[in-house]
Amino acid sequence: MLVHTAFDRAEQVARHWAAAGCPIVFHADKAVPAKTYNAFVKKLSDLPDVRFAQRHRCEWGTWGLVAATQSASEVMLQEFPDVRHVYLASGSCLPLRPVQELIDYLVDRPHTDFIESATTADVPWTIGGLDQERFTLRFPFSWRKNRFLFDRYVAFQRSVGFRRKIPNGIVPHMGSQWWCLTRQTLSAILEDPERRHYDRYFSKVWIPDESYFQTLSRLYSRQIESRSLTLSKFDYQGKPHIFYDDHLQLLRRSDCFVARKIWPYAERLYRAFLTDQAGAMSRTEPNPGKIDRIFAKAVERRTRGRPGLFMQSRFPVEGRENGLTCAQYSIFEGFSELFENFESWLAKMTDMRVHGHLFAPDAVEFSEGQQVMNGALSNNAKLRDYNPKAFLASLIWNTRGERQCFQLGPRDTFKKIEWDIAKDPNAQISVITGAWAVTLFKSNANFSDIRREAARLQQIESKHLEVLRSQWAKARIRIWTMAEFVEAPMEPLQRIIDEIGKQ
Amino acid sequence: MRLRRKRAQVRAYRKHFSLKPVANRTGKIASGDILLFSTMRDELIRLPYFMEYYRKLGVSHFLIVDNDSTDGGREYLAEQPDVSVWTTKAGYKRSRYGVDWLNWLQSKYGHEHWTLVVDPDELFVYPFCDTRPIRALTDWLDVSQVRSFGAMLLDMYPKGRLNSETYVSGQDPIEIASWFDPGNYQIEKNKSYWNLWIQGGPRARMFFADQPKKAPALNKIPLVRWDRRFTYVSSTHTLLPRGLNLTYDEWGGEKASGVLLHAKFLNTFSDKAEEELARRQHYSASAEYRVYAENLQSNPDLWCKWSEKYINWRQLEILGLMSKGNWA
Numbered sequence: 167m168l169v170h171t172a173f174d175r176a177e178q179v180a181r182h183w184a185a186a187g188c189p190i191v192f193h194a195d196k197a198v199p200a201k202t203y204n205a206f207v208k209k210l211s212d213l214p215d216v217r218f219a220q221r222h223r224c225e226w227g228t229w230g231l232v233a234a235t236q237s238a239s240e241v242m243l244q245e246f247p248d249v250r251h252v253y254l255a256s257g258s259c260l261p262l263r264p265v266q267e268l269i270d271y272l273v274d275r276p277h278t279d280f281i282e283s284a285t286t287a288d289v290p291w292t293i294g295g296l297d298q299e300r301f302t303l304r305f306p307f308s309w310r311k312n313r314f315l316f317d318r319y320v321a322f323q324r325s326v327g328f329r330r331k332i333p334n335g336i337v338p339h340m341g342s343q344w345w346c347l348t349r350q351t352l353s354a355i356l357e358d359p360e361r362r363h364y365d366r367y368f369s370k371v372w373i374p375d376e377s378y379f380q381t382l383s384r385l386y387s388r389q390i391e392s393r394s395l396t397l398s399k400f401d402y403q404g405k406p407h408i409f410y411d412d413h414l415q416l417l418r419r420s421d422c423f424v425a426r427k428i429w430p431y432a433e434r435l436y437r438a439f440l441t442d443q444a445g446a447m448s449r450t451e452p453n454p455g456k457i458d459r460i461f462a463k464a465v466e467r468r469t470r471g472r473p474g475l476f477m478q479s480r481f482p483v484e485g486r487e488n489g490l491t492c493a494q495y496s497i498f499e500g501f502s503e504l505f506e507n508f509e510s511w512l513a514k515m516t517d518m519r520v521h522g523h524l525f526a527p528d529a530v531e532f533s534e535g536q537q538v539m540n541g542a543l544s545n546n547a548k549l550r551d552y553n554p555k556a557f558l559a560s561l562i563w564n565t566r567g568e569r570q571c572f573q574l575g576p577r578d579t580f581k582k583i584e585w586d587i588a589k590d591p592n593a594q595i596s597v598i599t600g601a602w603a604v605t606l607f608k609s610n611a612n613f614s615d616i617r618r619e620a621a622r623l624q625q626i627e628s629k630h631l632e633v634l635r636s637q638w639a640k641a642r643i644r645i646w647t648m649a650e651f652v653e654a655p656m657e658p659l660q661r662i663i664d665e666i667g668k669q
Numbered sequence: 670m671r672l673r674r675k676r677a678q679v680r681a682y683r684k685h686f687s688l689k690p691v692a693n694r695t696g697k698i699a700s701g702d703i704l705l706f707s708t709m710r711d712e713l714i715r716l717p718y719f720m721e722y723y724r725k726l727g728v729s730h731f732l733i734v735d736n737d738s739t740d741g742g743r744e745y746l747a748e749q750p751d752v753s754v755w756t757t758k759a760g761y762k763r764s765r766y767g768v769d770w771l772n773w774l775q776s777k778y779g780h781e782h783w784t785l786v787v788d789p790d791e792l793f794v795y796p797f798c799d800t801r802p803i804r805a806l807t808d809w810l811d812v813s814q815v816r817s818f819g820a821m822l823l824d825m826y827p828k829g830r831l832n833s834e835t836y837v838s839g840q841d842p843i844e845i846a847s848w849f850d851p852g853n854y855q856i857e858k859n860k861s862y863w864n865l866w867i868q869g870g871p872r873a874r875m876f877f878a879d880q881p882k883k884a885p886a887l888n889k890i891p892l893v894r895w896d897r898r899f900t901y902v903s904s905t906h907t908l909l910p911r912g913l914n915l916t917y918d919e920w921g922g923e924k925a926s927g928v929l930l931h932a933k934f935l936n937t938f939s940d941k942a943e944e945e946l947a948r949r950q951h952y953s954a955s956a957e958y959r960v961y962a963e964n965l966q967s968n969p970d971l972w973c974k975w976s977e978k979y980i981n982w983r984q985l986e987i988l989g990l991m992s993k994g995n996w997a
Contacts, residue, residue: 401995405813429805461997464993467922470921477991479991481856481917482918482920483920540852542850542851544878564852
């Protein structure tokens, strides 16, 4: 058992193992102050089958962890000749099933080594883009404390084409550092005449604790099951996920033998699993599927997030949004000018929510004249124009599950958001050019006013069409002239509605 | 930026002379304790629930600056075993709304602790806060090598007029002010300090609709693993060094974040608004409070058909107001 903090928990777990008759060898990080360490040793002095290995300094990703494991394993094999399987655990590991079940499980499989061990080609999980290279470069600098030198030195070795020779043609394997090996395999590794050779090589490998035993066990094992008996999940930065009290049911149903890492203050977990449940679980094979899913989801949320959501801890730069909006929506330009009661007709034909001109200059025209919409979105035009991008993204986000649709025209204030809409693949934009003239024609204004207004709208529209026709536009855009459309109106309309219905 | 940070530190030092200790129990602070810093004035009625709430989350010690309370709040705090209190009669405004005082206390007592800076009407909600204490969060942040944790201010309000229900000391204010605006927030990035500037919510919708730029900022970074070189610049909205303000992801992912439930709008609010207006000690001569006072006379119902009733953090997570990030 490797420990470096939370010694009271380590002690608690150790007593649990010991109660089932398992001898234990501890390794404590050399960085632990002597006072703490001595108190720990003293506390465990009443247990007969407990030993303490020579201490090494263990820093993440360095050789120290392997050296620690070697020393502790040697003590174990020497002092306890009856031991058949050796289980490598840490102070934050917690046995989930009665220890006797684990013992029975191993007795049934006397020659099997449980060690996750795969070649770099087999597995995608590598941190920092170092997979094969972790075996062919040198890593004298700490990744945690000296990231700059670490990166520089890797880059330097790459540029000069430096490659280390892998000794004796062993094939590097990687996997979880928490294994359970048989005496034969473990002693063969430790007593290998070439061991000094291997040790020197692996001491400069990147994260050797995930490759030393994983590689060498391949040389000697009679039968390897390439999986760890310890349930241990890592996130996208390579640090282990932590289990808390609220994971109790999840852990119970996982049927795994041991889990890590457990938060030291997770009182309920320790209480639940360390009081023997008298074989409460009868199934034999571990089944961590559900836990896998939960952690995979968490990683995805951290790396990809929820598309179309802008919030306090997700504010993507342009181009990294995975979409400005979270769902598809439709924009109609010129339709409500050309057809009377277009909006109510459209609402009847489809099950969309049909708004009026959302970007009308005076007020937002929500459907049914509502003053506030989903999400308490106000119809105040100033509030909307203050940040129209946030307005649209919020509207689509707030109404997830119901397709939105709104009218747009050259009279609206859409300048600030024009490009965003055109570039949004979720937008379906249908335009009848020149339809704005209809309302103008029907108005009873003076001729010169109409002409001035027409010139203005014409200009806005042509600029808008330029945007829609640009090569960067990603929305599904259809443009008709008024003449084209009036000639055969039903066919294009049907096409649009069919497309909406399909989603 | 370095100069600005130094200036803030000097200010904090200068302003600390006005602080008089009332009860100093900071000797009890052990290494690794989670500390809460706050400044308050006449908030006695809120204190019992406030203390209970944060004690339950696992705050070990409260360090509080009392700005000349007259309602007995100072005496109440001085009696608590886990509270240290300082008092001052100096102007709230001249200490940059309390920031200088707290910066000094934090640099003195908060070094290498996780510190939580909240107002007495703010309740901190974070992912899994119903099952995990704050220490679980800070331990996880430590492991993830994250030094600051963002929590947006979420204005809570009752259904109906503000004074229709009376808040009783010790009561959970969210029982009365249980509604909030779920999706009408606007975000911009501050180019010089790198923090996000969030506005919106009921105050923007009701009081600032015609001048949205003036609506109050809702972005906050209340939980920081403090170092004596750090300073808050304006309230808890902005920190220096500015890398601490990057509590959001810019590449499409979500970082973990929480919410500060802001139970400002209770029946106590109208008195407060009038008083603050008279004192003119708040931001830009209490312009915010002037707007409130005007509006409170006419129609103080902040509730609308699309207001959402608060249930728990998971609800806020689903609505997209906060995120678990990769904490599971």
